[in-house]
Amino acid sequence: MFQNSTQRRNLQLKLVRENVKVRAGVRKAFAALRKNEHLLCKMNFACCMSCACAELSPIVDDEKKKGAVYFHRQDNAAFNETGKLSIRYFTRTDSQDCKKLGELIVQYMTENGVETKWDGNPTRTIEVGRFKND
Numbered sequence: 475m476f477q478n479s480t481q482r483r484n485l486q487l488k489l490v491r492e493n494v495k496v497r498a499g500v501r502k503a504f505a506a507l508r509k510n511e512h513l514l515c516k517m518n519f520a521c522c523m524s525c526a527c528a529e530l531s532p533i534v535d536d537e538k539k540k541g542a543v544y545f546h547r548q549d550n551a552a553f554n555e556t557g558k559l560s561i562r563y564f565t566r567t568d569s570q571d572c573k574k575l576g577e578l579i580v581q582y583m584t585e586n587g588v589e590t591k592w593d594g595n596p597t598r599t600i601e602v603g604r605f606k607n608d
């Protein structure tokens with residue numbers, strides 16, 4: 475009993491430590507995307523995808539950004555539980571541009587030491603986190 479709860483506690487601590495690293499990498503990648511690629515980047519923004527899109531789309535249009543990259547509060551909650559974070563993104567233009575944006579996000583995440591999982595489909599989120607034990 476004691477052993478089990480200690481093991482569980484240790485696993486939780488390990489997840490917390492890994493998440494701190496992943497989050498730091500995501501923060502750096504977002505900062506670089508914001509600075510170099512003229513994108514609107516928001517961490518832990520809005521409660522869900524519809525609210526985030528409704529709030530981000532007018533800003534993207536007004537400021538003539540290429541697009542937006544974000545994750546919302548439900549994504550953040552899932553990340554704290556599982557160590558996997560869904561990165562969401564959209565462009566003002568067509569799906570070809572959206573695919574390019576996805577590739578750009580993967581590139582910046584990789585450059586900042588964040589592992590990614592994405593099938594190249596611009597309608598799907600990009601998963602980041604630790605995948606070694608999957």
Ligand SMILES: [Zn+2]
Pocket residue numbers: 520521522523524525526
């Ligand atoms: Zn919402």
